[in-house]
Amino acid sequence: MFSDIPVDVSPMHEGERIRAANMFVELAGPKSIGAELVQVDESVKDGEYKVIGPELSDMTKGEIYPFCIKIDIKGEKLEKELEGVIERRTHDLCNYVQGFMHLNQRDQIWCRVSTEAIDSGFKLVDLAKALGILFKEEFPIIESISVTILTKKEDVEEFVNKAREIYSARDERARELSDEDVDVFYGCLMCQSFAPTHMCVVTPDRTALCGAINWFDCRASAKMDPDGSIFEIEKGEVLDDVKGEYKNVNEIIAQKTQGETDRVFLHSVFEYPHTSCGCFEAVAFYIPELDGIGIVDRDFSGETPLGIPFSSMAGQCSGGKQVEGFTGLSLEYMRSPKFLQADGAYERIVWLPSEIKESLKEFIPKEIFDKIPTNEEATTISDIKTFLKEKNHPVLERIENTNDGEEGIEATGEIAMEAEPTNQEFVPVASASEMSVPTSGGVKIIFKNAKIYAEKVIIKKK
Known part of the structure; x- marks a missing residue:
């Protein structure tokens, strides 16, 4: 089947990572452009595989090139609403x-070719052939398929713009429904090869973390292949409609993640946030000094106010981990009326990259839009504090109300705690149902149901 392809083609290679030292070239990614798109097209010429632009043999080792994958399919049972689901499988099959x-999806793809593959004679046209065969195997309803690889900069730019228009139309259609309109949500396990303890919960108000699959896509996929990686979840009993917690969803998550995760809030970064895979478009992260939430996306190359870039932050919460204060999300979810509603929604957002903010202008409430700083106004927590105060951001009132409601903490026993006086108007917040802090000398501090407000804490052993 793959006899004319010079490298092995098998699911066993999923999860392979090509590091810089073993890389021949990089395709698309954060330092270039690229996209992938699947479309139903009745004029498809079956088995047509081609490369438009430089082949690997024309590329220079160590360089980065623009890259697109254009897949056209035809079949009697194929529907337009299946395009997004089939397209998402490009990640696995590549x-x-x-x-x-x-890595990733849509116009965020990031690919690499190894030096070993080049030494074996591998070409991009071989990738196109492999995808054609694999897609037909994966989706028997595909009767004809053609795959075109684009590497010429001008063609890639034109294709990316076209693809983004199509992505946008798909997303806009999905906004017609809300979670209350349906009895069924969907689970997606496509990323379990990279994140074995992750299951994505897709609802009308919460698209998949990758941003490539919405509720309609899942419905079409589950109908086509009920035993596939996308499946129905009866919504069942609502435990908390604000946080987005459902009894049956929790049970299915526990089952599909080998018991690693058994409780999830769909609309909060606190307590039990949704687990993160590795293909998410952005990360929401808690900034305790401000009692606010920041958002950083995959395209942002600078450092976040926490002093680390997207890549480092993503590494902390990806792989199926559930980390309070962090959660992966799609950019489309930020357009949802339920976006982090349990946490205060946009009234809790205190930092965004400027490009994301501008793209969400129609969805961020007008009264808060100018009060949210971006990387252009603030790069440090101190900068953000100044900006929030100047603009009278709603999070100020939240902090004030929280402080007014606290009576303070009295230290007892062998441990004394002293908070040094400060004129600082913003204070760090630590919160936990139980938090254990080990120290030297056999002493351990345990805080239960505590909220601590202090600029500095000094621990002294009597």
Whole structure:
């Protein structure tokens, strides 16, 4: 089946990582542009595989090139609403090809080719052939398929713009429904090869973390293949409609994650946030000094106010981990009326990259839009504090109300706690149902149901 392809093609190669030391070239990614798009097209010429632009043999080792994957399909039972689901499988099927690494989705793809693959004679047209065969195997309803690889800068730019228009139309359609309108949500396990303890919960108000699959896509996929990686979840009993907690969803998550996660809030970064895979478009992160939430996306190359870039932050919460104060999300979810509603929604957002903020202008409430700083106004927590105060951001009132409601903490026993006086108007917040802090000398401090407000805490042993 793959006899004319010089490298092995098998699911066993999923999860392969090509590091810089073993890389021949990088395709698309954060330092270039690229996209992937699947479309139903009745004029498809079956088995047409081609590369428009430089082939790997024309590329220079160590360089970065623009890159697009254009897939056209035809079949009697194919529907337009299946395009997004089939397109999302590009990620998995590309990774079947030994020596080819594919990350992310849509116009965020990031690919690499290994030096070993080049030494074996691998070409991009081989990738196109492999995808054509694999897609037909994966989706028998595909009767004809053509795959075109684009590497010429001008063609890639034109294709990316076209693809973004199509992505936008798909997303806009999904906004027609809300969670209350349906009895069924969907679970997606597509990323479990990279994040074995992760299951994505997709609802009308919460698209998949990757941003590539919405509720309509899931419905079409589950109908086509009820035993596939996307499946129905009866919504069942609502435990908390604000936080987005459902009894049956919790039970299914526990089952599909080998018991690693058994409780999830769909609309909060606190207590039990949704687990994160690795393909998420952005990360929401708690900034305790401000009692606010920041958002950083994959395209942002600078450092967040926490002093680390997106890549470092993503590493902390990806792989199926549930980390309070952090959660991966799609940019489309930020357009949802339920966006982090349990946490205060946009009234709790205190920092965004400027490009994201501008793209959400129609969805951020007008009264708060100018009060949210971006990387252009603030790069440090101190900068953000100044900006929030100047603009009278709603989070100020939240902090004031929280402080007014606290009676303070009295230290007892062998441990004394002293808070040094300060004129600082913003204070760090630590909150936990139980928090254990080990120290030297056999002493351990345990805080239960505590909220601590202090600029500095000095621990002294009597």
